[in-house]
Amino acid sequence: MIVRRFLDEDDELARHLVRQLNTPLDWPEDEGLNTGQVAKIASAAACDVAYNQASNGHLADLFTVLPLPGTPEGDKFWRSLGEAGGDAALYIDPGNAGGPFFDRLVDSNEAGIADRVLSFLGDLDDRQRDAVAEVIGDVLAQERFAGSSRYLGRLWLRDAETTAWYVLLASRKAHETEDDHKRFFEAWGNACVSYAGFRPP
Structure with missing residues (x-):
């Protein structure tokens, strides 16, 4: 994308x-x-890294390997994902995350989908995360990716999580100014003097 x-x-x-x-x-x-x-x-x-288009596009690409909403396969998949992820799955359910969210991503509003992906993954407990990985992995295995369903699903979740974090981190940088950059380098430049005598207890 x-x-x-x-x-x-x-x-x-x-x-x-x-x-x-x-x-x-x-x-x-x-x-x-x-x-x-x-x-x-x-x-x-x-x-x-201000808007990080590569990560932004990659996040959308991760969703393109999942069944499309509104198709028989998609309806079955998203229903299964909802059962596996519980309320957390509502963050990325097409009924809630569809429509303008991906349109805005294309128009350079990167944080919307990334926020939802991290909220989704952050709210899953270990059992739900395993169940979600199985649902996603089953679909990816049909695409002839190498690896077991569980492994492929875990890869998708790990990739989505890291990519969404990159997008949010980059979006934050969009609001930084030249003065912010100078303060950062000055603070770290002075740190070697300030912390020279510091020893942990």
């Missing part, structure tokens, strides 16, 4: 390009790009 990205002057990536590469947003205007400049821009984009 491709999530389109537009730069504006408040964007973390835009600030990075301007600060690190000394490039205005409308650069290079009438001039062409050379290979080195393209490589630097690609590198900056790959390191972009």
Whole structure:
């Protein structure tokens, strides 16, 4: 899934390009790009963590391997998932998480689905998590992925959890300013002096 990205002057990536590469947003205007400049821009984009499109798109991709809502297979799957996950499954149930939530994800509102995924997984007890892994794994095993159903289901849950965390963490960074960055580096730079004589009890 491709999530389109537009730069504006408040964007973390835009600030990075301007600060690190000394490039205005409308650069290079009438001039062409050379290979080195393209490589630097690609590198900056790959390191972009403000909205973290890669994680955002990957989170959506994880849902694409599950049966589609509104189909016979999907209705059976989501009903089974609800039985396995109990009330926690309501966070990602298509009736609650469908409609605008994935649309907003495509429009760069990443936190909505990620929030729901983490709430879902955080509310599962160990027994429910195992049961949910079995339901998801059974579907993935039919897709000819290698591994047992239980293992595949656990992989899906682990991947979804980590990816959702990346998205939320990156969304937080979108609100950080240059002053926030300076305070961070100053605090850690001064820490070696402040904590030099510190010894744990």
